Amino acid sequence: MRKLNCLVIKPVNQIDLSQYKDAIIKTLHDLAIIEAAIIKDNHEYFFAGDQYLQHISFLGCSPYLNFDAQKELTLNDLSNTIADLNYIQIDSSANTIRFKNTDFGVKAICPKCKTKISEWRNLISNWEKNSKRDTICPECQQELEITDIDWKKTAGFYSTAILFHGIQAELALPTDNFLAQLESVTKTKWHYFYG
Numbered sequence: 001m002r003k004l005n006c007l008v009i010k011p012v013n014q015i016d017l018s019q020y021k022d023a024i025i026k027t028l029h030d031l032a033i034i035e036a037a038i039i040k041d042n043h044e045y046f047f048a049g050d051q052y053l054q055h056i057s058f059l060g061c062s063p064y065l066n067f068d069a070q071k072e073l074t075l076n077d078l079s080n081t082i083a084d085l086n087y088i089q090i091d092s093s094a095n096t097i098r099f100k101n102t103d104f105g106v107k108a109i110c111p112k113c114k115t116k117i118s119e120w121r122n123l124i125s126n127w128e129k130n131s132k133r134d135t136i137c138p139e140c141q142q143e144l145e146i147t148d149i150d151w152k153k154t155a156g157f158y159s160t161a162i163l164f165h166g167i168q169a170e171l172a173l174p175t176d177n178f179l180a181q182l183e184s185v186t187k188t189k190w191h192y193f194y195g
């Protein structure tokens, strides 16, 4: 399946919210952000509900969304069908941290020296190999935790997130109301980045 751009909405703190997964799905259903799901390999993917655009603000041109649930579609169809790219996934697993980044213009700012880390891909590939969060800034040589890098919303880590597939970086963002609803259900603050 080819990589799709997405808006990633996640808790601000790197905490395990997998126990809230069903509550998050219920909230998205209640807000009509999502509707019918397709299930593949035990993963659920949801179509956009008819209030999707009330909770995700598009800057500039609106997307072409297919609000008609088409349960017979397979994931393979999804990857080949432009009209169905705006699907939603709740990606959550205990004790697993994932990383996503935009295709272009990733900004990795060191939390210690505030310098742009140009070699961020090396840090990520080391972390993927050894899964150690401790690393060293190649710019200032200070120790830091890789999850403390400020990506300026061009990338990020998460263990629980709502992925809005088919959204290009900086073209859409969640409304304050939507983030507040997620906070009220999970008792923790949420924010977003692009991946």
Ligand SMILES: [Zn+2]
Residues within 6 Å of the ligand: 110, 111, 112, 113, 114, 115, 137, 138, 139, 140, 141, 142
């Ligand atoms: Zn540094």
